[in-house]
Amino acid sequence: MTNLGKKALIKSQSSKRVAWVSALAKPAVGIAASLIMLPVIFGSTPVMAQKAESTPLNYGQLIKKVKAGEVERVELDEAEQLAKVYLKGQKENTPPQQVRLLAQNAELINILKERNVDFGEVSSANSRAAVGLLINLMWILPLVALMLLFLRRSTNASSQAMNFGKSKARFQMEAKTGVKFEDVAGVEEAKEDLEEVVTFLKQPERFTAVGARIPKGVLLIGPPGTGKTLLAKAIAGEAAVPFFSISGSEFVEMFVGVGASRVRDLFKKAKENAPCLIFIDEIDAVGRQRGTGIGGGNDEREQTLNQLLTEMDGFEGNTGIIIIAATNRPDVLDTALLRPGRFDRQVMVDAPDLKGRLEILKVHARNKKIDPSVSLEAIARRTPGFTGADLANLLNEAAILTARRRKEAVTILEIDAAVDRVVAGMEGTALVDSKSKRLIAYHEVGHALVGTLLKDHDPVQKVTLIPRGQALGLTWFTPNEEQGLISRSQLKARITATLGGRAAEEIVFGKPEVTTGASNDLQHVTGMARQMVTRFGMSELGPLSLENQSGGEVFLGRDWMNKSDYSEEIAAKIDSQVREIVNNSYIKSKELLEENRVVLERLVDLLVEQETIEGDLFRTIVADNAQVADEQLAVPH
Ligand code: ADP
Ligand code: ZN
């Protein structure tokens, strides 16, 4: 797992830059679970009880009676394990005596033969079959019932289709959200912009008196979890107006026309409750550029969007309704939505910076018992790239852990554990000493050592063999400072260190022994190298942008149109450049590890023994041991 995704490479708001991690991941082996249904066998077949007149015989007595010559005739029913015994001198119409047989009745049969008793076999196979049929029927009945149920459901659904939209309003209304601006932190600029909206709702006459037209719509743009929904609620809370909310995906339904009627309904209700605020989450689900759907487009979506545009044009600016929409893909929105008079205001809600994270942590620490020794600032430093939702989740995880450990207050130990967990997943138990544990150790130390030896690389925070999530071992790096921009040398250093895992495997165990564990690393490396060539103009192809930001996502509307705007020839050149970057970095990585083989071995021994090495100790060992340490630590790349 590496949080050094594509997005981390641009000056991006949305990537977790820290805690980017290199990991030896388990190969994804899917085990197809097959579902086998075993019918339960109901009891044994019922015995048709027939009452014998005299005291019933048992097996032993039957044999005695046969030996004594008292028995006229015996009918054996192997299937039922019953013998019908006709005694000598018995009246014509008295029913035979029934005797339960054993599993094997060879003895009885021998005696019967010996004594010349008439015996025959009857089989109740017919009744068996009937019972079998009955059991099968018992299975079929519930199935039929189930089918009937489904049938009824679907008829219900089609009758619903007649009055959808009206009764099944999917929007929610909150009379009071109870959220205030002070609950939203770390997005000061957005808050300033939106304070104005509160005034529009509270005192519209202040604006209309001077002839100003009050804007109808505000578009909140930002990655998930940055507090867009929270901000919209805070506006409604501050202005003390009702809050109507619906998600864009809820407009788009199975039935054509539902979306449009929902829009109509929503606006009708809102007008009745004005002044109020309408919040449309994920507006890109309906508001995507029209007419670009592949394979016929989506009529339903277009109708919904048209209805939305009509409604927005339909009311005057001073009716006291303000629409706030949220998206993280403003680039795919239909231009008609962004026109003045619609969502003409756009507010960016970015992932918070250091100060912002500290403020958000303060907000969420308010209702938690945190040990006074915990420095929220230190946490904020450890979590670049975390959004408000991540931070809220982080403190919550730490609180849960504290409760589980039966402590009074959250300490830094729980918070550290929670950060690791939020970033890399659940902790597993370390392997026992084995060849694969050593291999994982070489792999991880390979990352960490190459990262440490390269001047442009972020420092190692820790290396560990304790598995987490999909990863069997992890190397954590922390960037020194918040960096929005990443240089070419930094990128190359990252590629080289990410290849360090595979390089170490190959050096130590030889080419035939390298494992699938590096697959994740290789994916990241290829991604980074490709972006260097096609997006950042960092190769011999020159400063060209050869791919558009969201390349590869065919279904995202507009993007499809201007994809692949280069020739085959350039495509081949791109490939060869990518390969050159990766291959050179791999060679570099192997060189560094071979030169420092002694340190590599020492660190691996220590790691296998201790399972975790902290960054400071790691660096001390490298500095003490590398013969060429001084130059090496300053290797320009
Ligand atoms: P979005 O709508 O942008 O995806 P949300 O507003 O739903 O994000 O945020 C989810 C949760 O994360 C909020 O309920 C809140 O607890 C927390 N959160 C997100 N951003 C912030 C913030 N800026 N300040 C305080 N809490 C936040
Ligand atoms: Zn790795």
Ligand code: MG
């Ligand atoms: Mg949201």
